[in-house]
Amino acid sequence: MNTPSTLKRVLMGPGPSDVDPRVLEALSRPTIGHLDPAFLDVLNEVRELLQYTFQTRNQMTFAVSGTGSAGMETAVVNLIEPGDSMLVCINGVFGMRMTDVAQRCGADTSTIEIDWGKAFEPVQIADALKKRPAKVVGIVHAETSTGVCQPLEEISKIVHDSGALLLVDAVTSLGGMDINADALKIDACYSGTQKCLSCPPGLAPITFSDNALDVIENRKTKVQSWYLDVSMIRKYWGSERLYHHTAPINMNYALLEALRLMKEEGLEQRWARHAANHKILKAALAAIGIEYIPDPGFELPMLNAVSIPAGVDDPAVRTQLLNEFGIEIGGGLGAFKGKAWRIGLMGSASTLSNVMLFLSALEKCLADQGVKFQRGASIAAAIDQASVEEKM
Numbered sequence: 001m002n003t004p005s006t007l008k009r010v011l012m013g014p015g016p017s018d019v020d021p022r023v024l025e026a027l028s029r030p031t032i033g034h035l036d037p038a039f040l041d042v043l044n045e046v047r048e049l050l051q052y053t054f055q056t057r058n059q060m061t062f063a064v065s066g067t068g069s070a071g072m073e074t075a076v077v078n079l080i081e082p083g084d085s086m087l088v089c090i091n092g093v094f095g096m097r098m099t100d101v102a103q104r105c106g107a108d109t110s111t112i113e114i115d116w117g118k119a120f121e122p123v124q125i126a127d128a129l130k131k132r133p134a135k136v137v138g139i140v141h142a143e144t145s146t147g148v149c150q151p152l153e154e155i156s157k158i159v160h161d162s163g164a165l166l167l168v169d170a171v172t173s174l175g176g177m178d179i180n181a182d183a184l185k186i187d188a189c190y191s192g193t194q195k196c197l198s199c200p201p202g203l204a205p206i207t208f209s210d211n212a213l214d215v216i217e218n219r220k221t222k223v224q225s226w227y228l229d230v231s232m233i234r235k236y237w238g239s240e241r242l243y244h245h246t247a248p249i250n251m252n253y254a255l256l257e258a259l260r261l262m263k264e265e266g267l268e269q270r271w272a273r274h275a276a277n278h279k280i281l282k283a284a285l286a287a288i289g290i291e292y293i294p295d296p297g298f299e300l301p302m303l304n305a306v307s308i309p310a311g312v313d314d315p316a317v318r319t320q321l322l323n324e325f326g327i328e329i330g331g332g333l334g335a336f337k338g339k340a341w342r343i344g345l346m347g348s349a350s351t352l353s354n355v356m357l358f359l360s361a362l363e364k365c366l367a368d369q370g371v372k373f374q375r376g377a378s379i380a381a382a383i384d385q386a387s388v389e390e391k392m
C-alpha cells in the first residue's frame with residue numbers, strides 16, 4: 001500500500017535523512033506533561049547532549065520548538081534590535097534566507113555575495129567590515145544548496161576583532177563534521193534535527209555564548225517575536241521551569257534518543273564515518289565522469305553536490321530513483337535548479353550500503369537513458385576506495 005505511513009524510502013537528499021528505529025520508537029512513547037519532573041529530566045539530558053554535540057559549555061543551549069529555520073530566526077531576532085547593523089554572507093539559498101530573516105527582524109542589513117559553489121575568503125569579510133562595521137555577522141557553515149563547506153577559524157577572529165558577534169548556521173553540519181562552538185567562539189549557532197542528527201524534522205538545537213546572552217539581557221526593546229524570545233524561553237529551560245509554551249514532548253524524546261546514539265558512536269567516529277562514505281562516493285562518481293560543484297577541499301561530506309552530466313534528463317532520473325529503488329536525492333536549488341544533484345549522506349543514512357545501492361541504481365537510470373559510460377565503473381571504484389578507507 002502506497003500510503004505515507006507504510007512507504008519505506010532511502011533518504012539520500014538534503015534532508016530529512018533516515019531515522020534510526022530507536023528514535024522512531026522514542027517518538028511513540030506516552031506523552032506526559034511538560035512540567036512533569038520526568039520530562040524535565042529529558043530536557044536536562046537533551047541540553048547536556050546538545051552541549052556535547054556543539055562542543056560547548058554554553059549554559060544557554062536548548063532545542064527551539066520548530067525546524068532549522070526557527071533556529072535561524074531565534075538567533076537573529078534575539079540579537080538584533082530594529083536598526084542594528086547585520087552583515088550576512090551569501091553564497092547560496094540559506095545565506096539569502098538569513099538576509100530575509102534579518103530584514104524582517106528590522107536589521108539594517110548589508111550583504112556580501114560571491115558565486116554559488118564558492119567559499120568565502122576571510123579577507124572578503126574583513127573588507128566588508130572595514131567598509132561598514134556590524135553588530136552581528138551571519139554565515140552558513142554548510143551551505144546545503146551548493147554543497148560547500150565554509151572554513152570559520154580565521155573569519156571568527158576577524159569578526160570578533162571588529163567587535164561583532166558571530167552567528168553561524170550549522171543546520172547541515174552539526175553531527176556530521178567538526179563544528180566546535182567554543183573553540184570557534186561562535187556567539188549563536190543553530191541546527192535542525194532532520195539532517196545529520198537523523199531525527200524527524202521539528203526541533204532546532206541552538207546555543208548562545210555568554211557574550212550573546214549579555215547582548216540579549218541589555219536589549220532596549222522587547223524581542224520582536226513573542227514565541228522565540230530567549231529571555232522568556234530560558235525561564236522554562238532553566239531552573240525556574242516557568243511555563244512559556246508547551247514543549248513538543250515527543251519530539252524531545254526523539255531528539256534525546258538521537259543524541260544518545262550520537263554519544264554512543266562518539267563525535268569523532270561519526271565525523272570519520274561521514275568523511276569515509278563521502279570519499280567512496282566521490283571516487284565512484286569520478287569513475288563515471290560526474291564532477292563535484294565545490295572546489296576540491298571544500299566539499300561537504302554529508303551533502304554531495306554534483307553537476308548533472310550533459311544530456312541527462314534530471315527529473316526523469318530522480319523519479320526513477322524514487323519509484324524503482326525508493327531512493328530520494330535532491331535536485332538543484334535556486335541558481336543550480338536543473339544543473340545539480342544533491343546526494344545526502346547524513347547521519348544514519350551515511351553508510352556504505354547506501355552508497356553502493358545508490359551507485360548501482362544511478363547506473364541503471366543513466367543506462368536506461370542511453371548515457372555512454374563504462375557499466376560498473378562506479379561500483380569498481382567504490383570497492384577500491386572502500387578498501388582504502390577500511391585500512392585507515
Ligand SMILES: *Cc1c(COP(=O)(O)O)cnc(C)c1O
Pocket residue numbers: 015067068069070072094140142143144169170171172192201
Ligand atoms: C535545511 C536547512 C535550513 C532550514 O531548515 P528547515 O528545517 O528546513 O527549516 C537552514 N539552513 C541550512 C544550511 C539548511 O540546510
